[in-house]
Amino acid sequence: MRMNFMHVRPLAAVLALAGAICVAGAQAQQNGEISISVKDHQFDPAEVHAPANKPLAITVKNLDKVAMEFESGSLRVEKVIPAGGTGVVHVRPLSPGSYEFFDDFHRKTRGHLIVP
Amino acid sequence: MLAALLIVFREVFEAGLIVGIIMAVTAGVAGRGLWVAGGVAAGVLGACVVALFTDGLSQLFGGDGQELFNAGILAFAVVMLTWHNVWMARHGRQLAAELQAAGEAVVSGSKSLAALAIVVAIAVLREGSEVVLFLYGVAAAQGGASWGMVAGGFVGLILGSLVCLATYLGLITIPTRYLFGVTSTLIAFLAAGLAAQAIAFLQQAGILTALDETVWNTSWLLSDSSFLGRALHTLIGYVDQPSAMQLIAYTATLVMIATLMKLFATPVERPQSGPASAKTA
Numbered sequence: 296m297r298m299n300f301m302h303v304r305p306l307a308a309v310l311a312l313a314g315a316i317c318v319a320g321a322q323a324q325q326n327g328e329i330s331i332s333v334k335d336h337q338f339d340p341a342e343v344h345a346p347a348n349k350p351l352a353i354t355v356k357n358l359d360k361v362a363m364e365f366e367s368g369s370l371r372v373e374k375v376i377p378a379g380g381t382g383v384v385h386v387r388p389l390s391p392g393s394y395e396f397f398d399d400f401h402r403k404t405r406g407h408l409i410v411p
Numbered sequence: 412m413l414a415a416l417l418i419v420f421r422e423v424f425e426a427g428l429i430v431g432i433i434m435a436v437t438a439g440v441a442g443r444g445l446w447v448a449g450g451v452a453a454g455v456l457g458a459c460v461v462a463l464f465t466d467g468l469s470q471l472f473g474g475d476g477q478e479l480f481n482a483g484i485l486a487f488a489v490v491m492l493t494w495h496n497v498w499m500a501r502h503g504r505q506l507a508a509e510l511q512a513a514g515e516a517v518v519s520g521s522k523s524l525a526a527l528a529i530v531v532a533i534a535v536l537r538e539g540s541e542v543v544l545f546l547y548g549v550a551a552a553q554g555g556a557s558w559g560m561v562a563g564g565f566v567g568l569i570l571g572s573l574v575c576l577a578t579y580l581g582l583i584t585i586p587t588r589y590l591f592g593v594t595s596t597l598i599a600f601l602a603a604g605l606a607a608q609a610i611a612f613l614q615q616a617g618i619l620t621a622l623d624e625t626v627w628n629t630s631w632l633l634s635d636s637s638f639l640g641r642a643l644h645t646l647i648g649y650v651d652q653p654s655a656m657q658l659i660a661y662t663a664t665l666v667m668i669a670t671l672m673k674l675f676a677t678p679v680e681r682p683q684s685g686p687a688s689a690k691t692a
Contacts, residue, residue, distance in 0.1 A: 350620065361548030362465065364541065368635050369628075369652055372615045374477060375544060377466045378551070383474050385617030387624060387654065400418065400545045 306316065320365055326388075331406065332356040333376075338406035347410050351386040364399035370408065373399065415563030416570075418545050420463065422538035425645045426454075429534040429601065431578025433527045436495075436594040438583050443524055450528035454535025461536060462543035480618035481537070485609035488533045491526040492602035493668050496595050499564040500672040503591050524664045550579025595672070597646070602650015605659040622655035 326349040330340050336359065345351050355365045357376040365382065366373040372384040389410045398404035430447065437443035461468065468476045502523075546564060550556045585593050585599075613619035630651040633640050643649035646660060 313642065350617075352617070361552050362544045364544075368630065368650070371611050371652065373649070375465055375469070375541070376613065377469060378548070380466060380469060382469060382477075384615050385620075387614065387620070401414075401543075409568065 311361050327351040328354070329408070330354045332358055333404065334358040336398065336401045336404045337365075338396075338404060341406040342406060342409060343406070344411065345389065347391050348388045350388050352383055353386060353408075354383050354387070356381045362400065363404070365396065366399040367394060367408075369394045370396060372396075404409035412559035412563035415549060415560045416567040419542055419564045419567025420571050421567075421641070422542045423568055424574045425641065426534045426538040427571050427575030428578055428642065428645050430531055431575040432582065432594065432597055432601065433531055434575075434579040435582035435590070436598065437524060438590070439525060440524065445530055446524040446528040451529030451535050453528075453532040455539055457532060457536035458539025458543050461540040462547065465582075475616040478612040478618075482609040482612040483611070484533050484537070485605045488530050489602045489606050489609070489664060491529050491533075492598050492605070493529075493671065494665075495523050495526045496598050496602075496668055497671045497675045499527070499591065499595060500568075500676045500678070531690065534583060580682060598666055600647040600666045601660045602668060604644070604646070606660045606664040607648045607650065607653065610654070610657045610660045611650075614656070619656065622659065624655055625652045626655050626658055628652045 324381050327345050329345055329351060331343060331353065333355065340346050351391050353365075353370075353372075355374070355376050357363050357378060360378050362375055362377050362380075363373050364373060365384065370384075370389075372386065374382045376382040376383050389408075392411045394408040394410070396406050396408060430451065432449060434443070437447070465477075468480055470476060472479050542564075546556075546560065549560050553560070582590070582594070610619065614623050629649060633649070634652065635641065635642070635644050635649060635651045640649060640651065650657065653661075
């Protein structure tokens with residue numbers, strides 16, 4: 296009996312933690328949204344603005360005929376966007392600053408996210 | 412041509428570091444060449460399949476297919492690497508004894524080889540799918556593959572493979588009695604880095620948002636998009652701006668591997684421990 300109880304407790308803790316993470320995830324959904332498109336290997340707009348301290352969803356539309364990889368170390372994202380495709384990446388609440396992003400397949404294609 | 416050379420080199424370099432380590436880890440184990448080659452072949456095949464279905468993959472799970480796929484295969488690689496280290500802790504001594512006794516002895520290491528072949532396949536698949544997508548894009552833009560692109564890709568492949576060879580040759584100069592310790596440590600850090608990368612994909616998908624704040628920023632010291640930064644990223648999971656959850660996953664993986672290795676280590680003969688433990692019990 297006692298053994299059983301001791302096994303149940305960590306499991307309950309893990310479930311509670313998982314639950315908390317899911318709730319946090321659901322809350323994060325409705326915040327800052329940004330749209331960027333890529334055409335002829337240029338970001339449009341190449342400079343985007345976002346509110347500070349709010350989770351962001353960045354939608355990237357690839358209007359070119361070749362795949363791109365939307366990447367940023369400071370935003371901690373990397374996502375392949377197929378030719379003509381659209382992708383969404385989620386970014387944590389950001390503190391004020393400038394965050395660079397680029398196309399990993401065409402390194403000259405660069406843009407900035409400005410958080411005032 | 413230069414673009415093809417650079418991108419192929421970069422991706423082959425990253426996969427090559429991992430393959431080089433695994434070649435060194437399995438040095439002297441019979442049949443390892445076949446397993447590693449099989450892993451590479453499976454990875455190349457997988458890369459083509461993944462590149463071909465990128466569209467479909469991206470649209471799965473409400474647009475999070477790519478992230479979940481990456482997080483999933485990374486987690487699987489972590490399990491395989493952990494399993495390998497634990498297996499080596501259990502059988503390593505016996506393996507070393509067999510190797511010393513018979514040189515190229517047929518060692519019963521095939522289970523562990525399978526785990527490592529899977530890791531090779533995953534590394535090649537991840538980097539390879541980017542190569543395929545990129546080269547396909549270049550070819551599509553030009554209206555067909557050009558000789559320049561093929562030549563660039565080929566040179567990139569050769570140069571990247573040399574890195575793999577150098578990693579391997581560098582590691583096997585380590586004396587045998589230290590090699591196990593060094594490679595186990597390398598594999599543990601490799602696994603920890605992959606776990607942290609898996610976390611980043613879950614954060615990017617918006618699935619995991621807890622503890623996503625940046626803990627430190629060392630981009631002024633070493634950017635993770637620089638050459639050395641990328642190499643360290645592949646080897647030990649270096650990122651210049653890690654999140655708290657990434658650091659937790661990283662540390663937890665290291666602790667888990669070390670604990671499991673200790674738990675499952677071959678029991679060392681324990682002389683005169685009998686009476687002492689009897690007394691305390």
